[in-house]
Amino acid sequence: MDIYKFIKPAIFSTDPEKAHSIAISGIKLGLHPIDTEKSSNVLSQNIINLSFDNPIGMAAGFDKNGEVPNELLKMGFGFVEVGTVTPRPQEGNPKPRIFRLEEAEGMINRLGFNSKGAEKVKLKLKNRQRIGVLGVNIGANKDSDNMMEDYIYGLKTFYKIADYITINISSPNTPNLRKLQQKQNIRELLNLISAEKPINCNLPILLKISPDINQTELSDIIEAAIDSKIDGLIISNTTIDKSMVGKIKNSHQDGGLSGKPLFNLSTRLLAKAYTISEGKIPLIGVGGIANGYDAFLKIKAGASLIQLYTGLVFQGPHVAINIKKELSTLLKEQGFNSIKEIVGIESKNYK
Numbered sequence: 001m002d003i004y005k006f007i008k009p010a011i012f013s014t015d016p017e018k019a020h021s022i023a024i025s026g027i028k029l030g031l032h033p034i035d036t037e038k039s040s041n042v043l044s045q046n047i048i049n050l051s052f053d054n055p056i057g058m059a060a061g062f063d064k065n066g067e068v069p070n071e072l073l074k075m076g077f078g079f080v081e082v083g084t085v086t087p088r089p090q091e092g093n094p095k096p097r098i099f100r101l102e103e104a105e106g107m108i109n110r111l112g113f114n115s116k117g118a119e120k121v122k123l124k125l126k127n128r129q130r131i132g133v134l135g136v137n138i139g140a141n142k143d144s145d146n147m148m149e150d151y152i153y154g155l156k157t158f159y160k161i162a163d164y165i166t167i168n169i170s171s172p173n174t175p176n177l178r179k180l181q182q183k184q185n186i187r188e189l190l191n192l193i194s195a196e197k198p199i200n201c202n203l204p205i206l207l208k209i210s211p212d213i214n215q216t217e218l219s220d221i222i223e224a225a226i227d228s229k230i231d232g233l234i235i236s237n238t239t240i241d242k243s244m245v246g247k248i249k250n251s252h253q254d255g256g257l258s259g260k261p262l263f264n265l266s267t268r269l270l271a272k273a274y275t276i277s278e279g280k281i282p283l284i285g286v287g288g289i290a291n292g293y294d295a296f297l298k299i300k301a302g303a304s305l306i307q308l309y310t311g312l313v314f315q316g317p318h319v320a321i322n323i324k325k326e327l328s329t330l331l332k333e334q335g336f337n338s339i340k341e342i343v344g345i346e347s348k349n350y351k
């Protein structure tokens with residue numbers, strides 16, 4: 001029985017950031033479901049040089065400081081992305097800075113990269129048991145003199161610890177960060193990163209992008225990513241477009257919108273990226289996934305892997321276990337034997 005239905009009202013009567021700290025503490029205490037079922041073979045795959053038990057990932061932002069990655073893996077996630085981690089510790093924006101949009105099953109956050117800093121997070125992750133795929137998402141300090149150097153610092157700090165690194169240039173809450181997505185800047189940054197990667201180092205590097213870009217910007221990013229041999233794109237971060245949430249409670253808050261209201265925007269961008277890149281670069285679909293059918297749609301739009309955060313808040317801690325079941329049932333019912341068979345098959349249906 002899913003007891004989340006009964007405890008959700010109490011959680012939702014608590015300030016969202018407090019509720020998040022309570023959730024992390026609860027997980028540390030072992031008060032979380034454990035996925036005891038081996039993933040069905042249809043869900044496992046080898047991609048970006050890594051072996052995934054299932055395609056459902058914990059998106060960045062939930063475990064910013066690397067406190068509970070193995071526990072999240074035990075909850076059924078096929079991979080976990082820790083971060084965003086900044087080189088130096090920083091507080092982030094003043095509170096309150098996370099808001100629930102209950103009617104829309106969305107959230108707005110303007111955390112602004114609150115981080116304990118790279119050294120502390122490295123210490124947390126250094127001796128962890130490797131029981132599944134761990135990504136580290138790196139970013140820049142708000143008061144950085146040179147944001148590009150911050151990414152090099154993050155890469156150097158985590159390249160031996162992480163199974164993959166995500167370059168996050170798409171948070172809307174750090175002034176000027178999204179400018180790194182512009183044509184010249186992205187090329188410069190990716191060249192610096194490629195140059196910094198030790199020779200023969202196969203560490204996959206992913207780039208996380210914003211849903212608030214136009215088709216030309218998307219094409220430029222894809223071209224730069226392919227040229228500099230980036231291993232994949234994560235599509236997408238939160239949006240600053242609030243037009244889809246009208247005037248419901250909290251919709252006026254500044255920050256990035258996530259959850260169900262982001263699903264269409266992020267899926268459309270994902271499908272466009274698949275079409276433009278002709279499937280040449282692996283894509284990770286994020287934005288508004290709450291169940292197996294949402295995951296199925298993202299994969300058919302072009303995602304080889306998916307991630308979620310807001311779905312965990314609204315659906316509860318069984319979300320990964322449930323999506324695994326629902327997704328493998330959908331695949332089998334429709335006669336598919338692997339995820340690869342459906343990646344991008346509906347990408348052309350999105351305008």
Ligand SMILES: Cc1cc2nc3c(=O)[nH]c(=O)nc-3n(C[C@H](O)[C@H](O)[C@H](O)COP(=O)(O)O)c2cc1C
Pocket residue numbers: 059060061062064083084098107109111113137168171208236237238257258259260262286287288289307308309310311
């Ligand atoms: C409270 C909160 C904090 C987040 N922090 C980060 C972050 O630090 N770095 C990042 O790349 N994305 C961050 N995200 C974005 C998520 O990783 C994800 O891209 C976005 O929320 C869309 O997925 P969802 O609709 O499943 O939540 C955050 C999202 C939320 C809701």
